[in-house]
Amino acid sequence: MNLWDEYIAPPLVNLACSAKPIRYQRDKVVPKASGTVLEVGFGSGLNLPYYDADKVDRLFALEPHMAMRKRAAERVAASPLKIEYLDLPGEEIPLEDKAVDTVLITYTMCTIPDVMKALSGMRRVIKPGGQMIFCEHGLAPDAKVAKWQQRIEPAWKAIAGGCHLTRSVPNMLNASGFEITEIDQMYLPSTPQILGYNYWGTARPT
Numbered sequence: 001m002n003l004w005d006e007y008i009a010p011p012l013v014n015l016a017c018s019a020k021p022i023r024y025q026r027d028k029v030v031p032k033a034s035g036t037v038l039e040v041g042f043g044s045g046l047n048l049p050y051y052d053a054d055k056v057d058r059l060f061a062l063e064p065h066m067a068m069r070k071r072a073a074e075r076v077a078a079s080p081l082k083i084e085y086l087d088l089p090g091e092e093i094p095l096e097d098k099a100v101d102t103v104l105i106t107y108t109m110c111t112i113p114d115v116m117k118a119l120s121g122m123r124r125v126i127k128p129g130g131q132m133i134f135c136e137h138g139l140a141p142d143a144k145v146a147k148w149q150q151r152i153e154p155a156w157k158a159i160a161g162g163c164h165l166t167r168s169v170p171n172m173l174n175a176s177g178f179e180i181t182e183i184d185q186m187y188l189p190s191t192p193q194i195l196g197y198n199y200w201g202t203a204r205p206t
Ligand SMILES: C[S@@+](CC[C@H](N)C(=O)[O-])C[C@H]1O[C@@H](n2cnc3c(N)ncnc32)[C@H](O)[C@@H]1O
Pocket: 013, 017, 040, 041, 042, 043, 044, 045, 046, 047, 062, 063, 064, 065, 068, 088, 089, 090, 091, 105, 106, 107, 108, 111, 112, 113
């Protein structure tokens, strides 16, 4: 990992992910998590205050980057949840098959290098009757915006910790063996359109 990714990108990502429109999105999805939960790309723990502690038995927090985990420390200490870190990347989820009721993933499908492999691992660990809850930014439906996303993506990836702008969340979910059970999408307010096309909802393994 280079110095930018180690020291500069984590606070920038943390700041961007704390923006008001994103906090508003978190409140729409995170309280739905229940039972044994795996959060993929736990980051600096920004979802923690939104969990319904009465519904969550245990939280596996998968986050491969120590710099992000350090930023989460205070929130983890303040949380009433039983939290266990998994320090491998999302492509190598170290859990048994059908181990969790909920996979929660927010603003992370854009960053995981082999996202299809990671999604197939998430599918593997969900119990029958369980679900994935997602809230992600990605490819915009308008050709003009999408074209700019393609143009800017290489530079953006370099400064934003590997974040892609052109990943289609519904396509990736369908192609990795999920059935989307609920989906909403919109441009986030007060956010540049190339960064802020947001998809959120639920999916279950087919
Ligand atoms: C934009 S941040 C989002 C963090 C958090 N989910 C949130 O909503 O604030 C993306 C996160 O994905 C993590 N990440 C990067 N590569 C990953 C991988 N291969 N597997 C899982 N997480 C990864 C990054 O370290 C970072 O914490």
